[in-house]
Amino acid sequence: MNPSRRNRVHIRRNLDLVTDRNPHEVPAEHLGLEPSVPQAIHQAFVDLYRTGLHPGIQLCIRRRGDILFDRAIGYAAGVASDDPLQGALREMRRDTPVCLFSSSKAVTAMLVHKCAEDGLVDLDALVTDTIPEYGQCGKHTTTVKHLLAHQAGIPRIPMKRPDPSLLWDWDRAVATLCAAKPIHGSGEQQAYHAITAGFILGEIVQRVSGLSLNDYLARHIAEPMGMHNFHYGLPAARHAEVARNAFTGGPLPAPLRPIARRVLGVDFDRVPPISNSPEFMNAVIPAGNLYATAEEASRFFEMLRAGGRYQGKQIFAPETIARAVTPVGRIRLDRTLLMPVRFSMGMILGEKPFGLYGPDCRGAYGHLGFMNIVCWADPAREISAALLTTGKTLAPSALYRLMQLMATIGGSIPRQSPDAPHLARAA
Structure with a gap:
């Protein structure tokens, strides 16, 4: 990390030396696109890296199920100023596992939807039907749907000074949230639940299925889809493979600090x-801590885009996907994020004229992870994609280049029709 450049990574002159390309990318013209599309996307991809605010980046884009773009650039470890491994450089590769942060929520939500598909839980039922102790302090009217849609009234861990160790003590986290007093009645407001709802949703999955969350994930998604990573956390023996995250850029401006x-x-x-x-x-x-590669995250969203089907296997019923990506209501001011957001039961939805997933992305769905990670499907463009970054920053240049990359993807891959459905026809 170069301190003279406000906590940024030194960029090598020859980026080919730190770029990993999938040799099996399908030519754009075979996928109904202009031949220049991959190069335009690559240039925007490189421009994001050249900000020096992301030690490593992965990007995978599928079009009609085939891989159009699958590349990694930079370093997975050894460049951040606070990295104990500083100097022991490890390149970012396409198979390097990366923490998805809040993009994990989309996967957790789909596990809950799988439980509903199999008749193990009713999304309109009370949480207390599965977790009786959750009904404390007025939360007895909260439904599973309220948790999925960020309307459950528990957006924050109820501590004046949250202790990070709570995150790795499952039973303590669940007990703390069961005892929490909501900030509003269930369904009354929308306030993004960054960490909290995930523990209760995960507990529901475990109680109704009789499996651990990772075992349920493996049985229904990771194993049938051939995922090598796609796991909440990773075994200690694999920690050395993980891409390390870094705080980059200058300190947050004063108005953003309390929001963050x-x-x-x-x-x-x-x-x-x-x-x-x-x-x-x-x-x-x-x-907050599902690990995957960009290719695996794109594979997951491609399965959703294809109506729950992957390589001849029906992972989810098409009706389950349709329910999971249907808006729960109009776009609303989120009381946590302080910006307008439209949610489904588990996804952040695209908007017009510009949304999280680029220009004119109404009908797209996916999730943001710690500001600079985006995983999504855009059925109207027949794409599924994942952009994974390791720089954690709100520096304007990084956000501008990220938006430019998203705009390049959306602008170079046209919508097939103005009213394209949420789902592609299952193969």
């Missing part, structure tokens, strides 16, 4: 070192 603390529970710059700790990587944090 409200969302994350701790100061923004504390999160990267916490996420690099063995305790974090060993833990199961349903809303």
Whole structure:
């Protein structure tokens, strides 16, 4: 990390030396696109890396099920100023596991939807039907749907000074949230639940299925889809493979600090070192520590885009996907994020004229992870994609280049029709 450049990574002159490309990318013209599309996306991808604010980046884009773009750039470890491994450079590869942070929520939500598909839980039922002790302090009217849609009234860990160790103590986390007093009645407001709802949703999955969350994930998604990573946390023997996260850029401007603390529970710059700790990587944090590669995350969203089908296997029923990506209501001012957001039961939805997933992305769905990770499907463009980054920053240049990359993807891959459905026809 170069201190003279405000906590940024030194960029090598020859980026080919730190770029890993999938040799099996399908030519754009075979996928109904202009031949220049991959190069345009690559240039925007490189421009994001050249900000020096992301030590490592992965991007995978599928079009109609085939891989259009699958590349990694930079370093997975050894460049951040606070990295104990500083100087021991390890390149970011396409198979390097990366923490998805809040993009994990989309996967956890789909596990709950799988439980509903199999008749193990009713999404309109009370949480107390499965977790009786959750009904304390007025939460007896909260439904599973309220948790999935960020309307359950428990957006923050109920501690004046949240202790990160709570994240790796499952039973303590669940008990703390069961005893919590909601900030509003269930369904009355929308306030993004950064960490909290994930533990209760994960507990529901475990109680109704009789399996641990990772075992349920493996049985229904990771194993049938051939995922090597795709796991909440990773075994200690694999910690050395993980891409390490880094706080980059200057300190947050004063107006953003309380917002970041409200969302994350701790100061923004504390999160990267916490996420690099063995305790974090060993833990199961349903809303925040699923590990995957960009290709695996794209594969997951491609399965959703294809109506729940992957390589001849029906992972989810098409009706389950349709329910999971249907808006729960109009776009609303989120009381945590202080910006308008439209949610489904588990997904952040795209908007017009510009949304999280680029220009004119109404009908797209997916999730954001710690500001600079985006995983999504856009059925109208027939794509599924994942952008994974390790720089944790709100520096304007990083956000601008990220938006430019998203705009390039959306602008170079046209919508097939203005009213394209949420789902592609299952293969």
